[in-house]
Structures are given as C-alpha cells and as structure tokens.
Amino acid sequence: MLENIPLNDILKILLVLVLVTSALVLWQRSLTSLFKTYALQSLLVALVALAFFIHDSHLTLLFIALLTLFGKVFLIPRILNRILFQMNIRRDLEFRFLYPVSSLIVSILLVFGVYQVFSSLLGEVMPERLFTLGAVIGVSMALMGMMVIFSRKKMLTKIVGYLSMENGAILFGLFVAELPFILEILVLIDLVILVLLLTVLAFGIDSTIEDFHPRFTPLGEWFKKK
Amino acid sequence: MENLILLAYILPSLILGGGLLGLRLVRGSLSPKMLAGFSLGHGLWHLGLSLWVLLALPLPHYFMESRYLFIDRLGIFQVLIASAVFILAALYSRGYVSHLIANKELDTENLPVFYLGFNLLLSVITFAFFANNLALFWLFLELSTLFSALLIATLNARDNLVAALKYIFIASTAMIFAFIGLIILFSLTRQVSGTGTLNWDELAGLAPLLSPSVLGLSALLILTGLLAKSGLVPLHNWLPAAYAKAPSVVTALMSATVLNIGIVGILRLSALLRQSQIGETFSNVLIGLGILSIGVAAFSMLSRRNLKKLIGFSSIEHMGIMLLAIGIGTPLAVFWMLFHTLAHSLVKSGLFFSAGIIRRQYGSDRFDRIFDIFRLQPVAAWGVIIGSAAITGMPLFPVFLSELNILIQLGGISVWLVLAVLFCLLLVASSFATFLLKAFTRSEQTADRPVFRTPLSMKLPVYVIMAGVVVLGVFQPPVLADFLSQIVKGLGF
Secondary structure, eight states, X not given: OGGGSOXXXXXXXXXXXXXXXXXXXXXXXXXXXXXXXXXXXXXXXXHHHHHHHHHHOOHHHHHHHHHHIIIIIIIHHHHHHHHHHHSSOXXXXXXXXXXXXXXXXXXXXXXXXXXXXXXXXXXXXXXXXHHHHHHHHHXXXXXXXXXXXXXXXXXXXXXXXXXXXXXHHHHHHHHHOOOOHHHHHHHHHHHHHHHHHHHHHHHHHHOOOSOOGGGGIIIIIHHSOO | OTHHHHHHHHHHHHHHHHHHHHHHHTTOOOOHHHHHHHHHHHXXXXXXXXXXXXXXXXXXXXXXXXXXXXXXXXXXXXXXXXXXXXXXXXXXXXXHHHHHHHTTSSOGGGHHHHHHHHHHHHHHHHHHHHBOBHHHHHHHHHHHHHHHHHHHHTSSOHHHHHHHHHHHHHHHHHHHHHHHHHHHHHHHHHHHHSSOOOBHHHHHHHGGGSOHHHHHHHHHHHHHHHHHHHTOTTSOTHHHHHHHHSOHHHHHHIIIIIHHHHHHHHHHHHHHHTTSTTHHHHHHHHHHHHHHHHHHXXXXXXXXXBHHHHHHXXXXXXHHHHHHHHHHOOHHHHHHHHHHHHHHHHHHHHHHHHHHHHHHHHSOOBGGGOOSHHHHOHHHHHHHHXXXXXXXXXXXXXXXXXXXXXXXXXXXXXXXXXXXXXXXXXXHHHHHHHHHHHHHTOOOSOOOOOOOOOOHHHHHHHHHHHHHHHHHHHOOOHHHXXXXXXXXXHHTO
16 A cells, blocks of 8 residues: 555655644643653654665665664653653743744744755755755754753753754754764764763752752662662 | 774773772772772873874874774874873862862762763763764764763752753754754765765865855854854853863863864864865854954953853853964964964863862852962962963963964954954953952951861872973973974865
8 A cells, every 4th residue: 555655745744743743842841741742753753764764775774763763762751751750740831932832933934944045055965855845844843942942941841852853853864864874873872871861960950859969869879889 | 903092092991981880790889099090090091092193103094994083183182182181180180079079069979970971081082083074073072061061960069960951952952953064064975976975084175076055054053063062152151150060170171171172173174164165254254253252251251250160261262262263274373273272271271270279278269258368278379370371371371372373363364353352362361360369369367267288189280280381381392383283284274
C-alpha cells in the first residue's frame, strides 16, 4: 500500500505533524504531557529519517532513525520523567514575555520569515521545493524551541525547549545534508550528557526541597563510600 | 602508531576516571590533596608532551585517514598556554579546594566529580584545539561548556546552579545555530567537491568556489555559536554571572583557556573567509562586534562592586580587542592578537587566583567587605594591583604592547575608531582604579578578624604569574616572535 503513496506526500504529512508538536511544546503546561509531546516529536523525526532511508537506502539514515528512536523517544524522556517523579511539581504555569497565544502568533510569523530568507538563499543549494520546506520547518522548530527557553520559567520546560531546538537542527540536517555518521553519534552522546547534567541541576533549582544539597545525588552518590 | 600521541593526551583523564571507578568498587577514596597532586602531574605531563610535539613533529601533523584531527602551530600554541595555566590552577587548587571543603562550600562526595570535571576539561580543550573538522570542533566546544558548567555548579549555593544553567542555555542554544550553519556549509561544499567536507584545511581550498550569499549565512550562524562561547556581545550575559559564582580556580581556567577556543574558531573562520568573496564584509562585522564588546564591557565595568565580576567584564573587553584584531586582519594585527591571547591568559588567571585568596579571607569579593588588605593578604593585594595594571594595558606590561600595536593597525582603517576604543580603554582603567582605591584603602577598627593563612600552594601561582607577566612585558623572546609569525603565515594572513 505504501508504494502507492509518493514519498513526498508522506514527508509533507510528517513535516506538518512535527510543526504541530512544536506548537504544542509552546502551548502545554503539564510537564508529563510535555515530555510525551517531545517523545512524539522525536518519533516523527525518526520516521522522516526512515522515509529517507527507504528512498535512498543510505545506511546512515537508518542508523540515525534508530539512534533517534532509542535516544530521544525512550531514553531522554525516561530521564526527564524520573527527575520529575522526585520533584514536587507537575505543571509549569509561569510564562515570561510571551504567553501561549502570542507565542503561537510569533511562531507563524517566524515560519514565514524563515521561508522568505531560505527560499531566496537556499535555492542555490537545494533546487527541490520539498527540501526547502523541510529546511524551513527545521529552522523554525529551532527558533520555536528557543522561544520556549526564553518564555518559560521552569527548568524542565526549558530543557524540553532546548531538546526541541536540537530536533529542529537534526530535521534541518536530514533535509539539507546528513553529516557523517560518526558525528551524528557524537552529537547524540553530547545530548544525553547535557540532558543528564541539566536535569540534575534543574532538580536543584526547581525542586521545592529546601535543602538543595542532594541535587548532585545522582553524581555524588555514585562516588560516595557505602 | 601516531594515534598514540592522541591517546597520550587523554591518558591522565582516563586513569583518573578509571581510578575513581575502581575506588568506588573497593569503597576507597582519595583526599583533596592527592587529587590536586594528580592534576598537577596531569598538567606537567600535558606540558611535556606538548613541548615534545612542538620540537619533534613536523607541523601541521594529521591524524587518521579522515584527517579529523591535526596538530598545527596555532593549536599547539593554545594547548601550551592551556597546559601552563592548568599546572598553576592545579597547584592553586591544593590549598583552595581544601579550604572550600573546610568552609562547607563544597561537599566531600562531590570532590571526585569536581576533579574529574577539572581534568576532563583540559582534555576537551586540547582536543578542541586539535580538531581539524568543524563538526568535531563544535562537539568539543559543547563538551567544554558541559564540564565548565559542572565545575561552576559543584559549589553548594543556589546561585551557582543558576549561573551554570544560564551558561549552558545561552552557550548551547547559540551552538545549535552554529550546528545549522555547519550543515549548510557541508551541503555547500558537497555541491562543489562532490563528497562534502568540514575539514579546515580542505575548506581553505574550496572557499573561493562557494556561493557567497549562502556561505555568508552559514558563517553568520557559526559565528553566533562562537561569539557565545567567547563571551562576546550580544551573547555575553552568561559570563559575568558565571565568573562571579564559580570557584576561582575554575574561573582562571575558563577565562584563560575556554574563551580562547571560541576566539581561535573565529580566527580560523576568518582566515577561511578571506579566501572567499565575503571576506571583507565578514571582517567589517568582526570589527563592529569587537568594538561593541569593548564598549559594552567598558560601560558595564563603571559601577561594579564585585571584583570577580569586574574581572569578568574585563574578559569581555579583551575578547572584543582580539575580535577587533581578527577583523583588521593585517598580518601584524593577527600577530599581536596571538600575543594578546598569551598575555591575557596569564594575567587573567593571576587576577582570579588573587581574587580567590581575597574571597577566602573576607568571604566575599565586594569592595565594601575588604579591609586592611595589605596587612591581611599582601600577596593577593599585590597580585590584584599588578594584575590590574597589566590588564588595563599599562606600559612595561605585555598587554600594553599588543593593544598599542592593534590600535596602530586600526588607525589604518579609521582614526575615529581608534579614538572610540581609546576612550573605552580609559573607562576600563578608571573602573579598575576606582575599585582598587575603594577596596584597598579601607581599614577596620577591630583587629580581631581571623586571618586566612594562605598556603604556599595558593601564593606560588600568583608569584609565578606576576614574575612571568613582568618579564614578558619587557623582554619578548625571539623564539616566540618567530613562532607567532609562522602561525600568522600558516593561516594565510
């Protein structure tokens, strides 16, 4: 059945869905749903990579899909959920500068702005329209993730904003030019370490526990004498 | 076989990581002094290895088939600076960290994390300087952010967490844009060469063939990440907060080495873009951002009450001067920019070491908490005075030479710009002078303040740096001048 649907259409649907998840990241207040949205967004990015693999048969693309699936759909949301479980917060209700409605309006303007710049500039690099669209959505996602970092107060929300930015960069990479595989792995490792460190630090900031010394528990405990 | 050289560079960090892991299994532990001693050994090993590389290997030297890593003169020069500062910082940490623990500012169980991060930071910095591939360079830059933030956050204060998170968010967010820039650059080179590359040496050959507008977009995005890493305006916000809160031993290492990675990246990028059609535009952007950084830093320093913040803003100013020199782009400007890097790294680490002693004595480095400093902490007082004189570019100090020569080169572009920069430098000098006059002329009526007995391990680095700075100000070894000239030539300026 799949062969009846052209790859372009599948990619377009996936791109629209990815953009919707980015909007949801901007919108949501519940932290657990936020993590689920991020996992879904990563799954869509993995599917984009898989769609490219089916088309190109480049093994790198398959590995990227698998890495994204393992790292961002399962591992990172799990780390985030574990930290959330230990904290006493469930929702992020505080906004700065931009509230959800205004941030969505800004996002729409961003997408158009990026499209304007890219369709004139990147036309030289990518003659195909779909690829320009993918690149535009990738960069717009990165910018929307940045808006989450600036407009939300809770660290865990900011972390999801950063992760969403990174998904945007990977999506951009998939549509423009995939980097050598070894670099993709290294970037993922970097991301996992970054999330680990950020969540541990966020635990110290966001937790309602008065004494924030145990924030290093996952790291400090590790070396502690039993 | 050659890859053993690379292994030798990370060997100490691996030994430390493995050792700490082993100790965890047998439930043993290491004292702060042993960990500091190990770090000192690491620094010496690192310095020795780098000197051997410099003398024995024909440079540039490439590793692996993909040539992802290389050692060139610029890289080894920066690594030598990093090793020297690391040795002094490790020595300094012997007394400093023990006191942090005694003062309950650092938990004993976080000590292995602290020293592991400290040692790994040197390895990461080294590999960032040795990265021939831009994507690997990006990765090591990211890792340097991580380890620096980890070191900032190990102290037991909520402010430290805030500062560390601010640093990670600003630097990493900017680095994502750099990553997008890298991907554009890669696809651009793929159009020209077929396979695509991000290796500095291959990019230099391809630069004239690349489309100027897309190359400009990619360069701007990459520059965004590098600006954040070097603490340059408009992405400098993390720097004063992080420097004010981080332990002095960490700030010394960060300001003397981590900031340099970003500026070296900009230098290589600028050398590359000079070969393309957008070279001149890019240089003008650098000059503009350089002057903006100097200006913002100079005006922000006017009302600083906190010594470490003052020194932090001074880092932004000096990074601005280096950026300005790269923008001017004449061989002489780049030569003096490299000399400035060396001078700045030395003086800045000395200033932070002295500030650390002051903080140990008074529990703060605000000017209104400092009393009777010449009686209580004469070494720190002279360290700050000589350091301030050196960093503000007084004659007989190395920064004077580099600033003077960079300004002369700037004169070739516009006399008005020279006047604007001179005015800012004057503001900076007056900020330092005001702070010193306010802080160092106060005395207390009660003489029963407990005196912090500064251990020799904390005083020695300050002595060494003070002596080194004075010597470098009056005598520049011809070997150094030759070496710097070769770097400038190698870069194609």
